[in-house]
Amino acid sequence: MAHVRTFNPRVLEGNWVEDLVLEEEALKDFILQKDRGELTVQKEGVLRQNILKPVSLAVSQDGFLHFGDTIMLVNSGGGEHDQRGTCVLSIIVDTSDIASRSQTNSVPHILGPLQVGGSHNVTPCVRNAFIITSVDGTSDGELLRYGQSFALRTTADFAGELFLSSDHRTFLKCAKKSRLQELSLVEEFDFKCWWKVNYFDPQERLENEGYPVQVNSKVLISHCKTNQCLAALGNHILWTLFGKEYELTAHTFLDSHKAEQDNNHWLFFTAHPANQNETLMQLQQDTVITDEQRENQEDTAG
Template sequence: MAHVRTYNPHVRVGNWKEDVTLEEETLKNFILQKDRGELTVQKEGDLRQNILKPVSLSVSQDGFLHFGDTVMLVNSGGGEHEQRGSCVLSIIADSSSITSQSDSNSVPHLRGPLQVGGAHSMTPCVRNAFIITSVDRTSDGEVLRYDQSFALRTTAGFAGELFLASDHKTFLKCAKKSRLQELSLVEEFDFLCWWKVIYFDPQERLENEGYPVQVNSKVLISHCKTNQCLAALGNHILWTPFGKEYELSAHTFLDSHKAERDNNHWLFLMAHPANQNQSLMQLQQDSDITDEQRETQEDTQVKECR
């Protein structure tokens, strides 16, 4: 039977000196990690404080998307085979994804590769804000057009300027739940990060090729290498540090008419000109809640009068 110590280090029995020294070293390491901000509880707090920091979305003056715009990518939900709510393309990260001060002299930021998920919060923040980036040296401010290649990049600073990428699925590299084509945020920019916007209606797709992409209108986002569209999967749930979220993948879902299903329908949301701290969908949700409350109050008043 192995020796079991029956006394605490204050009782000078056996290797008491070694036990006291070990406790002192443990406390010293704890204080050192606390001063450096390397404790797990500190990293989790820093992660939430930085990744949920509000971001001001861009405002479109002409109603079109432009390179350099900061937008949110939203799937409005629906589904015949699944009851799927609206979701936003968002970063999935934990404390291990943050670069420590010992790794570099720069400000702590997220490092790739990272997962993405469909979060339900419509509040613009570092986690769900993406910048439309040129891949062919098109200058910022130029209009984004249908079938024109572009990249989606996270914001600068804590988000680390990572690029949304995808590639053909393999046995070892695929989405966790659905086993479809995986999405990830990577640091290195290459052809795997190229995407293009496709017009929503298949019957008018060719006629709209080359026309500017309108803000807040349904579109398809296709991966240039694999020709698979960005999709939200309502029947596959991910457990993340921020709660339950939908799994996202690059896969084209077709209905009986060979048209893309609502899993592949996305909106580029920008800020409302009157309130730049909120997206148009968030303002619409607040308006719907206000209308419901007003209707409830009116029904209550009618019942009281009766």
């Protein structure tokens, strides 16, 4: 039976002093968390405001990738069974991954290790922008070549300059859905963060070794330690704060001809020289939409 109060609300009963003190302490704690910006609603606002902030991608004047370039890594989709759509390598983060002011005196930023996923948002932002970083002392501005080791690093400030890392899968450490080799973003840089670009066609791979990597061209991203390629999985879905996304892993998918499948095909996207606010993919999509609208208008007029 529910408790029924038999006294006037102004009548003090039971441990009323203790209840009053607890209410005052709860209010003080709430005000303190609010002043520090540690309330969940505040953290979520800070997260969305910063992680979706637009980023200017690098502009390649010669058509090749360079160390220090800010790029998006895009899988253009495909797949006979999973019908995978276009996705972009992106950070998966929630409010618990933000460093609070009580933890650090610096500006708010995210803490590793973090997951990554394949987002359908192709607009360049902090969440999906990565910097091609040297691992052997190569200077920024130098060409990235096929077979040359490099690292992928998130942008500075809020993104925390984390490195894309992977390692051999174990029973306790593997991708959540597929149970394949896990990808993560870590703060500490080591050999597990080394990657290299391979030419996508195995019959021409040796001939292209050492040549500069072209932007917006199909390539393979191979992990140096495990020799597994970066892959997008259309049949394994992750639920994030930003919606449904594909699981990404390090695993080489081969067809009957021992060639890598489109799960492993990636493109380094940079800004278009003619319109630096959009990537080449966005301009192509805009062109397709414009052509469709023009055909619809012609059909209507006819």
